[in-house]
Amino acid sequence: MRNPGAMGLALAGATLALPARAAAFDVDHATALYLATLGPVARARSDAYFDGRVWIDIVSSLLTVLVCWMILRSGVLVRCRDALRRSGYRPWMVMLTVSVLFLVCLTLIELPWTILIDFVRERRFGLMNQSFGGWLGQQAIAALLTLILGGGLLTVINAVMRMFPRHWWLVGAGVVGLCVALLGLVAPVFITPLFNTYTELPAGPLRTRIGAMAAANAIPAENIYQFDASRQSNRISANVSGLGPTVWISLTDNMLKQTTVPEAVAIVGHEMGHYVLGHVWRDVVFVTLLSALELWLLAKLGPMAIALGGRRRAVRGIDDPAALPVLVGVLTGLSLLFLPITNTQTRLAESEADAFGLNAAREPDGFAASAMKVSTYRKIAPPAIEEALFYDHPSGLTRVRMAMQWKKDHVPGAKEVTPPPLPNP
Template sequence: MNPGFDVAAASRAYLDLLSGPARAASDAYFEGGYWLIGWNALVAVLVYGIVLATGWSARWRDWAERRTRRRWLVPAWYALPFGLVTSAMLLPWSIYTDFVREHQYGLSNQTFAAWAGDAAMLLAIGLIINAIVFVALFAALRRFARMWWIWGTLGTVAAMLVAVAVTPVFIAPLFNTYSELPAGPLRDRIVAVARAQGIPADHIYVSDASRQTKRISANVSGLGPTIRITLNDNLLNRTTPDEVVAVMGHEMGHYVLHHIWWLVAEFAAVVAALLFAASRIGPWLIRRNPRWGVRDLADPAATPVLLGLIAVGALVMEPVKNTIIRHNESAADAFGLDAARQPDAFAMTAIRLSEYRKLEPSPVEEALFFDHPSGATRIRMAMQWKKDHVPGATIVRPAKPAAGDGAR
């Protein structure tokens, strides 16, 4: 312990690094995201409402039924026009939120052509996944009637686990190139921390995320044989070696603390609540609107009803989701400080992340809208750790980070 170390003053030395126009831009970007949560739900409900009101959904079901004599395959055929048309309807909104807005705040490196290429790839993947999910979902709806939401939840859990396992190996490489981190002092430091925590470190990958974004990021992803350590090139190029190690300590915390399993279990409860609500409200909506041409909830044409209800439910559950993730992120922060022992580097990383996350929100804002601890919370945690664990700790007067600073 260092009774003379002032945690508040040490934290303020970092918090004051982000000020003036830079802080105003960060606050505006993140606060705008509060509204986007609501607008995303409203736009989704509007699109699904149009699909129902025009009778398109019923016509797509009829078309799918003509394509196959196998009833279980009808939802897969229905998924094709549903996915294509709704994606086209949502495209203007997607262009604004994912491309225009990111460029307005200087966070994207992509040309529109590159962004559109990635979006088209996501659509193609989504069409395949939707076909599989729709087949499973409507099989459960037909077979289990009022209790289908339980099987839907179990299916969602299975799908999440499969996604965690296969995404690093089969999906992520479709969008970025992954190469081994070159041998050298930085790799040696990461390997030493990983092995000290019992994490496989035979392969450490670097992704070329800078082709898309300016954000720094890293993760320990996968399950079983697909587990891998990955950091993006922005982290390498925009931060110091100490900061890289601090970030990797945090990411390793997710692995050691089994956060993948905890998140799957916790989100299963959220999914169960959403599907249960949809199972009770959906049939009532269908009975009240015969003009939609939807027979019942087990009809593939009911897809917009289910997704619209889930969109509204997800909006209501947003603070719950954020709290679940934020709790795990805070635990990983504490683990990372113990593992990497780089409190000042961790604090500086929090400043860099605050380029697009509001640095000092009110407690209510942080509770409702933050799925990670705020920069201020993380910096205070780092300085408290420094006071508790670094003999003779002194307050650092950090230099304001300049664009391009980083490890080489």
């Protein structure tokens, strides 16, 4: 029997010496060979990046709650509401204007923190390709979209509150679900081109393989694009986005530069899994149900939050336009509380797409190699409890092991490979 010490790499440990080759195909040993391609410097860097990101997400949510409380206490929304009402504006116009003012205040107050975590930190870890001016320009586009879409959604939710005072949370959840579905429909056509340039993927072995996979799984393959994600970062990714007539397959130029055809096909096969398995619609249902729970809790907690904010007399209820900081602050806190649930739901869908992609592409080594390449910014082998709570994707260890198990089960005479080491950051 092979000596376990010869593995040289505990699958969830920190030692990264290259394991000795096993005499026959062994899932754990083949997995260890792939994990050994991530050197100690790169592994320490990816662990630090991911661990920091978890804490940053928590702090960001708490910061949003604090800023909402500050805006509520300032009374600026109360004064804006009263001025608009005295001028005779209709309720929906009052709500829309107050919503835009609130979102502008929230964005500007949080801007220094956003610069620190989304530009400075990303550049420090070598994941940011944009200049500060380019990054700020795209942030401005995103902020404008937030004002338009967010302000519109808040206005509709407020109208629902006034029309259905007892069951607004239930109707409001339906509105949220409908908006998520509509966004999935229009985003590929109207939103993503605002940030990147899309061009047809040229003919060649990769497009041929993608077209064959799409045809085998009844996926529309008329629109297969590449886009210039390298202008933002070095990350590799692909997606099958849109609904109905707006479905298209898109690959980043980073992926075309940094992966082999088997690796790229494995990634696209995973993305096709989301489409074929109906994950978009399942996500819409999940978001609708979770929104119903969060809005119901908001209806219960909102009056208490208004009282704690010291604006009980000026803000007359949760349907008051000036109560927007309460609505957003409470929902942000609830989203943080329910984060393990949303992570689990997303992670399960990603795991299902992984299994689909392995069956569709039949490239287990390509899948394992691509999983290792994204591990340069994702913690490769977290403790099980950490993966369950904080991961919205399976860890690299989980994905590589799944690929090697698939290889053992489906490839006659499966042989281990010794992949080349990944470059140090």
